[in-house]
């Protein structure tokens with residue numbers, strides 16, 4: 354795929370990322386998605402030059418042009434990551450025919466929803482119900498795009514969500530939120546059962562490594578109940594598997610025993 358096209362994909366991603374920041378900020382606040390973006394400090398309407406993704410943050414050195422209030426790193430970071438994710442999706446799911454084009458579009462929509470879920474989970478330690486159900490619904494429907502899915506692909510969602518739901522039930526929500534089970538439903542339907550297991554393993558390993566690193570760097574005792582948002586790791590695990598074809602565990606012998 355030529356470089357020019359991937360650059361366009363990146364720019365598209367940063368523009369969508371900019372919109373996703375607005376969704377995260379306004380979700381559940383009753384503000385709606387219409388209306389101009391304003392500086393959160395001086396309430397001044399932003400001009401178009403201040404709305405250019407990533408670039409405006411860098412050129413203004415991370416502050417409001419008028420009142421000089423610091424702007425959160427979340428904004429350029431989400432824009433940049435959305436740009437990178439869009440490039441990787443166009444690379445892994447190139448729109449060549451009508452069918453592959455529909456799949457590209459579905460992947461971009463799913464990526465956008467998942468980015469909002471991840472940023473919202475990091476900020477508020479909760480996975481928005483409506484968004485995670487929309488994600489699961491799209492993931493389920495996507496199985497049927499111009500094909501009849503295998504039974505294992507249809508069962509992948511519930512099979513991968515079940516252990517998380519049990520962890521939630523047994524721990525009364527202390528180890529795992531029910532939102533993690535809901536997101537696994539969609540991840541299972543997006544990548545299938547075998548890859549879904551790889552995604553979960555990757556999520557636990559990366560999550561554990563980051564937590565240990567964080568405790569060592571921060572060098573502090575974790576006070577009382579410390580909640581680690583887990584959805585970001587599950588989504589990261591899913592994309593490592595989906596975009597790079599990484600497989601960390603081979604379940605084929607196990608499936609052979611089951612006679613499938």
Ligand SMILES: [Zn+2]
Nearest residue numbers: 392395417420
């Ligand atoms: Zn301002």
